[in-house]
Amino acid sequence: MNSFQIAIVVSLAGYLAIGWYAGRRVKDLEDFFVAGRNAPTLLILGTLVASFMSTNAFMGEAGMSYQGHAPLIIMMTCFNCLGYVIGAIFFGRYLRRSRALTVPDFFRARFNSRRIQRFAGVSIVVGLSAYLLAVTWGMALVMSEVTGIDESVAIVAVWLSYTLFTLYSGSRGVILTDTVMFVLFSGMIVLAAFFIIQSAGGWFAAIESIGNV
Secondary structure (H helix, E strand, C coil), rough: CCCHHHHHHHHHHHHHHHHHHCCCCCCCHHHHHHHHHHHHHHHHHHHHHHHHHHHHHHHHHHHHHHHHHHHHHHHHHHHHHHHHHHHHHHHHHHHHHHHHHHHHHHHHHCCCCCCHHHHHHHHHHHHHHHHHHHHHHHHHHHHHHHHCCCCHHHHHHHHHHHHHHHHHHHHHHHHHHHHHHHHHHHHHHHHHHHHHHCCCCCCHHHHHHCCCC
C-alpha cells in the first residue's frame, strides 16, 4: 500500500471510531436529529465549514476556477455565506424556539399544514440529493484514482459508508466528524499555502503573480 492508500484507511478507521462512539450516546430522537440540542459553538462551526468545504469546493469549484470561472465561484461563495448569516439570524432562532426536530416539522407547526410540510420535505430531499450526488461522485473519483478500484464500486462504497454511518450515529456523529474534517482542512490549507507561496518566490512575488493573471 502506498501513502495515499494508508491515509485513506487510517482516516476511515478514525471516522468509524468517532461514529461508533457517537452512536452509543444516541438515546432518543433529539439526540439523533439535533445532537440533544446542546452542541457547542465550535462543533456547529465545524460542521458548517466542513459541509461547505467538501469535494464540491476542493474539486468542482477548484476545477471551475482553473477553467476561468473564478469570478462566478467568488460570487456564489458570497451568496452562500450570506445565506448562512441570514438563515442563522432571521430563521434559526425561530426554528430553535419551536423545538421542531426537522425543518419540515417547523413549517407544519408554523402554518398548520401537512401540504407545506410535504413541500418542505421534498425541497430538502431534492436539494440534498443533488449535493450528495456531487459529493459522492467526487469522493468516488478520488478513491478510484488513489486505490485503482473501479469507479462504480467506489460510488457504491462511498454511498453505503456515509448512509450507514449517518443512520447509526445520527447528528452527533456527523457533527463530530465534520469538526475533525474542519480542523484537518484548515491545517492543510495553511500548510499548502506556505509551500505554494514559497514555490512562487515569496509573498510579494505571489501577490504580483496573482495581480498579473
